[in-house]
Amino acid sequence: MSVRTNVAWLLLTFTLPTKQASQRVEIWRKLQRYGTVPLGNSGYLLPGNAVNEERFQWLAAAIRKYKGDASIVHVQSIDNLSTPQLIGRFAEARAREYQELMRQLQEFSSLPLQKQAVSRLSRLRSRFQEIVEVDFFDSPLQKRVGELLARADAARVATRVPVVAAIHPRDYQGRVWVTRPRPGVDRSASAWLIRRFIDGKARFRFAPEDKVPPESVPFDMFHEKGFGHRGDDCTFETLQKQFKIRDRRVSLISEIIHDADIADGKFGRKEGYGIDEVLKGWARQGLSDQALLARGMQLMEGLYHSLT
Secondary structure: OOOOOOOOEEEEEEEOOOOOHHHHHHHHHHHHHOOOEEOOOOOEEEEOOHHHHHHHHHHHHHHHHOOOEEEEEEEOOEOOEOHHHHHHHHHHHHHHHHHHHHHHHHHHHOOOHHHOOHHHHHHHHHHHHHHHHOOOOOOOHHHHHHHHHHHHHHHHHHOOOOOOOOOOHHHHOOOEEEEOOOOOHHHHHHHHHHHHHHOOOOEEEEOOHHHOOOOOEEEOOOOOOOEOOEOOEOHHHHHHHHOOOOOHHHHHHHHHHHHHHHOOOOOOOOHHHHHHHHHHHHHHOOOOHHHHHHHHHHHHHHHHHHOO
């Protein structure tokens, strides 16, 4: 991680009446979820950006509603703490969270296959996405945990009997396609593939693993009836193979998406990492799931036309 020296900061200071115990817990949980770092008795710190300022504004409004006092301070520097020291505090906080997640993943992977519940792996993946969202300075552990998640999923899928029923493309026209919130590179690329080559009138929705709407088509979810990772294939590759999409540029894109999503270097393609980083940046700006997916699909369309 390179050390930046020009970081602006936001500091939230507040007080709540002592009788507001439940409200205090609510505020504390929000501070935890937003990835704040406590600054002694002065308040809670976040890197200065539009998303974090909006979150602090929301918290300040909630605190005032609970009869407390709250202030948001824009800070350029702190006299007794350098920028590298402050960044180090955020790095330590994220490292602790990634390390705990790694421990849980290792515990999950050590279980017999029949005890590796899909719902538990889904919760671990969701927790990973929560940490990534507040990993403001890109911890080196982020990639390592992502690889562990990919391996855990691939190992679970690879050990099942690989019986794949034949599909009829006409059954997948004008459907609602459902995936997890906060789409990344594989889901955005898969949505583009669906809309362009499989279901031109596809509608996309987002839902947690345990609330997939009936009659919808899940993709990139841990759901038996949908389309997801199979063996060492990412979801994009699964869709391409299942629907027999024979397009040279799509084949190139499948290699790009595989390497970006699985991170195993199988095809030696690096283009997808840039797409993934752009999507992460937009996610940190607070774009809605639909807006994030639409932009990701536009990126894929541009990539498709750039290939020769």
